[in-house]
Amino acid sequence: MIIKKIKNFSNKSDIENSVIVGDCFAEMKKIKSNSFDMIFVDPPYYMQLQNELYRPNNTKVDGVDDKWDKFKNFEHYDDFTAAWLKEVKRLMKKNATLWVIGSYHNIFRVGNILQDLGFWILNDVHWIKSNPMPNFKGVRFTNASETLIWAVKDKNAKNYTFNYEEMKKNNNGKQMRNDWYFSICNGNERLRDENGKKIHSTQKPLPLLERIILASTKKNDLVFDPFAGTCTTAVAAHKHKRNFTMIEENEFYVDWALRRFNKNFKSSNLKS
Amino acid sequence: MIIKKIKNFSNKSDIENSVIVGDCFAEMKKIKSNSFDMIFVDPPYYMQLQNELYRPNNTKVDGVDDKWDKFKNFEHYDDFTAAWLKEVKRLMKKNATLWVIGSYHNIFRVGNILQDLGFWILNDVHWIKSNPMPNFKGVRFTNASETLIWAVKDKNAKNYTFNYEEMKKNNNGKQMRNDWYFSICNGNERLRDENGKKIHSTQKPLPLLERIILASTKKNDLVFDPFAGTCTTAVAAHKHKRNFTMIEENEFYVDWALRRFNKNFKSSNLKS
DNA sequence: GTGTAGTTTGAATCCTACG
DNA sequence: GCGTAGGATTCAAACTACA
Numbered sequence: 001m002i003i004k005k006i007k008n009f010s011n012k013s014d015i016e017n018s019v020i021v022g023d024c025f026a027e028m029k030k031i032k033s034n035s036f037d038m039i040f041v042d043p044p045y046y047m048q049l050q051n052e053l054y055r056p057n058n059t060k061v062d063g064v065d066d067k068w069d070k071f072k073n074f075e076h077y078d079d080f081t082a083a084w085l086k087e088v089k090r091l092m093k094k095n096a097t098l099w100v101i102g103s104y105h106n107i108f109r110v111g112n113i114l115q116d117l118g119f120w121i122l123n124d125v126h127w128i129k130s131n132p133m134p135n136f137k138g139v140r141f142t143n144a145s146e147t148l149i150w151a152v153k154d155k156n157a158k159n160y161t162f163n164y165e166e167m168k169k170n171n172n173g174k175q176m177r178n179d180w181y182f183s184i185c186n187g188n189e190r191l192r193d194e195n196g197k198k199i200h201s202t203q204k205p206l207p208l209l210e211r212i213i214l215a216s217t218k219k220n221d222l223v224f225d226p227f228a229g230t231c232t233t234a235v236a237a238h239k240h241k242r243n244f245t246m247i248e249e250n251e252f253y254v255d256w257a258l259r260r261f262n263k264n265f266k267s268s269n270l271k272s
Numbered sequence: 273m274i275i276k277k278i279k280n281f282s283n284k285s286d287i288e289n290s291v292i293v294g295d296c297f298a299e300m301k302k303i304k305s306n307s308f309d310m311i312f313v314d315p316p317y318y319m320q321l322q323n324e325l326y327r328p329n330n331t332k333v334d335g336v337d338d339k340w341d342k343f344k345n346f347e348h349y350d351d352f353t354a355a356w357l358k359e360v361k362r363l364m365k366k367n368a369t370l371w372v373i374g375s376y377h378n379i380f381r382v383g384n385i386l387q388d389l390g391f392w393i394l395n396d397v398h399w400i401k402s403n404p405m406p407n408f409k410g411v412r413f414t415n416a417s418e419t420l421i422w423a424v425k426d427k428n429a430k431n432y433t434f435n436y437e438e439m440k441k442n443n444n445g446k447q448m449r450n451d452w453y454f455s456i457c458n459g460n461e462r463l464r465d466e467n468g469k470k471i472h473s474t475q476k477p478l479p480l481l482e483r484i485i486l487a488s489t490k491k492n493d494l495v496f497d498p499f500a501g502t503c504t505t506a507v508a509a510h511k512h513k514r515n516f517t518m519i520e521e522n523e524f525y526v527d528w529a530l531r532r533f534n535k536n537f538k539s540s541n542l543k544s
Numbered sequence: 545g546t547g548t549a550g551t552t553t554g555a556a557t558c559c560t561a562c563g
Numbered sequence: 564g565c566g567t568a569g570g571a572t573t574c575a576a577a578c579t580a581c582a
Contacts, residue, residue, distance in 0.1 A: 048557045050427075055553090056572045064555050074387060104396035104421070105557060108387060111380025115346060123413045124376035126398045128451050129554090134573040135447060137558040138436040141395045141422075141487075142449040142574080146555075149376070150413075155322075164410040175407060177414040179400050179451075184554055187577050202555050215413075393557075430560075436572095446574070 003238075003261055005254060016222065019234065019246040019254050024226040027247045028087040035091050036245070037161070037221035040099045040212060040233050042204060043084065044069045045106045046077045055136055064201045068249075074109065081106075082113050084226060089117060091224060092153050095160045097122070097216050100149045101204070107147045119151040122160075125178045127208060132184065150216070160216075167215050176215070182208050191230055191256050199256045200230045209236035217242050231257035235264060275510075275533055277526060288494065291506065291518040291526050296498040299519045300359040307363050308517070309433070309493035312371045312484060312505050314476060315356065316341045317378045318349045327408055336473045340521075346381065353378075354385050356498060361389060363496060364425050367432045369394070369488050372421045373476070379419045391423040394432075397450045399480060404456070422488070433488050448487070454480050463502050463528050471528045472502045481508035489514050503529035507536060 004018040011030040020027050047069055053061040071077040088098060098119065100110050115121065125148040132144040152160050167176035182205050189206055191199040213236045217223060221242050225233040228246035230253050237244040238261070248254050276290040283302040292299050319341055325333040343349040360370060370391065374382050387393070397420040404416035424432050439448035454477050461478055463471040485508045489495060493514050497505040500518035502525050509516040510533070520526050 045555055046557095047555060049555095050557060053556060053558060054572095059552085061556065061558090062553080063557095069555085103555060103557095104383070104393050105555085107396075108380050108383025111376070112384035115380060121376050123415060124379075124417070124419070125413060126400070126417055126451070128398070128400075129575095131554075131575040131577090132449070133554045133556065134575090135556080135558060136572055138447065138572055139434055139558050140556090141397065141439070142447050143395060143556070143558095144449040144451055145396070145398055147396070147419075162411055167413070175410065175414050177404070177416040179398070179416055183576070186554070190554095196552095198554095427557085 003234075003258070005258060007251075015245040016243045017234075017238070017245075019228060019231060019248060019257060021248060021251050021254050023249055024247045025083060025087065028084075028091065028226060031091055031245075033090050034093045035222065036224040037093055037096050038099070038213075038217045039088050039092060039096065039224045039226075040101075040209070041084070041088065041225065042101050042202070042227055042229065042233075043081065043106070043110070044071075044227075045103050045202075046071050046074075046109075047103075047105050053136065061133070061136075062198075062201075066201055077106070078109055078113060081110055082117070085110075085114055085117055085119075088224075088226065089119070089153055094153070095157050096153065097160050098149075098151050098153075099212055099216070100151075101127070101146055102149075103143075103146050107149070111149055114149065114151060118154045120153075120155040120157065121149055121151045123150045123178050124148070125150060125180055128179055128181050130181060130183045131186075148212075161218055161221070163215055163218075170211075170214070180208070180211065185232075191260060200253055203230055204232050206232055206236060209233050210240065213237055213240050213242055228257070229253050230260060235260065238265060275506075275530070277530060287517040288515045289506075289510070289517075291500060291503060291520060291529060293520060293523050293526050295521055296519045297355060297359065300356075300363065300498060303363055303517075305362050306365045307494065308496040309365055309368050310371070310485075310489045311360050311364060311368065311496045311498075312373075312481070313356070313360065313497065314373050314474070314499055314501065314505075315353065315378070315382070316343075316499075317375050317474075318343050318346075318381075319375075319377050325408065333405070333408075334470075334473075338473055349378065350381055350385060353382055354389070357382075357386055357389055357391075360496075360498065361391070361425055366425070367429050368425065369432050370421075370423050370425075371484055371488070372423075373399070373418055374421075375415075375418050379421070383421055386421065386423060390426045392425075392427040392429065393421060393423045395422045395450050396420070397422060397452060400451055400453050402453060402455045403458075420484075433490055433493070435487055435490075439487050442483075442486070452480070452483065457504075463532060472525055475502055476504050478504055478508060481505050482512065485509055485512050485514055500529070501525050502532060507532060510537060 009020045127146045185203045185205040223237045223244045228248040234244040281292045399418045457475045457477040495509045495516045500520040506516045
């Protein structure tokens with residue numbers, strides 16, 4: 001198994017088990033249609049945080065203020081969303097499935113646009129967090145969830161992969177429901193630099209990605225993630241013997257993803 | 273307490289604790305702006321059921337095939353949604369809140385449009401069903417949830433009602449989260465005719481509406497529901513000493529709602 | 545090593561009254 | 564409308580320190 005970091009991607013490159021460094025739109029364009037069995041997308045949520053927020057003990061909440069989460073308005077966010085959704089649709093095999101994760105800030109935009117583009121929703125899935133951040137001011141319900149949409153390219157896509165029996169086995173013999181319970185990504189799993197600073201502000205928990213992979217792909221399938229970040233999707237895919245292609249613009253994230261592979265899979269033969 | 277059924281509503285009628293029979297758009301137009309403290313909407317979901325569905329034992333699933341859930345396409349559904357959302361916004365007091373319930377079929381349309389209209393989302397709330405219908409074919413995750421959106425008219429609306437402490441008290445002393453666990457409406461609560469046929473195909477569980485009322489209204493507030501059906505919203509409001517105004521087109525539903533009031537509140541002085 | 549207490553922190557659209 | 568001062572507000576998990 002060779003995992004490659006590709007810095008100047010050409011459309012002739014072998015993209016299996018690769019992390020492509022570059023702008024997702026530019027890089028996606030170079031990939032040929034109908035390439036992937038499953039696509040997972042964790043796009044910017046466009047959080048629109050209004051003010052700084054302090055906990056009751058006066059410590060400041062480290063909110064998401066990354067440049068990549070800034071948009072001018074919904075119209076710009078929608079254009080961005082439609083652009084990657086169209087490209088992603090082109091890259092899906094006929095019966096491939098798409099997963100998108102989001103919060104109430106953006107998921108209605110995403111869901112609306114993907115329906116407009118002809119995607120057919122199979123499920124909405126609720127990631128219910130066991131340890132969410134409380135609502136410190138007591139002015140709303142604790143926001144303890146994120147939403148995933150699982151969809152096929154169009155209404156007529158049949159024979160998409162759903163490992164029903166395996167899901168059932170992992171759920172005490174009862175069919176798996178669309179409410180999923182996982183902790184937020186923290187502890188040993190969370191990538192941090194030597195000062196304890198988070199490498200990525202929104203790293204997803206590995207068990208979440210593992211369930212997605214195990215539910216909707218077969219062994220040796222090729223999984224794609226256009227906003228790969230620190231490549232949790234790739235780790236989950238590799239762990240379960242699926243292949244992957246990742247795109248990530250920020251090389252800093254990619255280098256940490258490679259470290260992560262080195263640490264998690266001693267036996268991997270890493271080439272970077 | 274007098275509960276009225278109003279058949280020919282004029283804008284001079286007293287609308288407190290009334291059920292107005294008529295088309296929701298026509299009737300809403302007659303109501304003056306800034307009338308309501310909280311609005312709950314359970315619109316048609318536009319389910320787009322493709323085929324008839326049978327259980328493993330070959331009995332037929334009684335799906336939602338009511339005329340009121342039929343739309344030509346998403347564009348028509350969106351027009352319809354935007355129309356009632358605009359009217360509802362006009363009827364909300366400055367710091368009133370709006371609740372909308374839906375499923376993955378329609379909630380992305382609703383959420384998108386209400387954001388476009390300037391509503392500011394406070395929470396998405398997941399009603400997690402303890403007893404959902406299983407996925408008989410084993411081709412998707414069990415669809416065990418519906419989604420509610422809770423919003424204010426615009427970003428600057430402050431001092432909306434949120435009974436934080438009461439919610440906390442009802443949740444073992446911890447702040448209430450956005451994942452809510454209720455059974456589907458069944459048993460004694462479910463309205464059925466003498467043949468056991470459901471009166472309304474999508475009657476909501478009373479405890480769900482009670483939580484909504486208790487969380488987001490004060491005593492004597494005026495609650496509005498433009499698609500009232502069998503008036504679960506009114507029952508919850510009345511039970512907790514809130515006032516209500518309902519609109520429902522189908523007089524059959526309204527008459528059952530009145531029976532329901534008679535049965536649930538012996539002491540009410542019903543006038544129909 | 546083990547157990548306990550204390551600390552830190554997480555995709556957050558997080559106040560209100562008054563002048 | 565705006566600016567500002569006053570005052571009320573948190574849960575679970577994982578980690579650290581220390582006995």
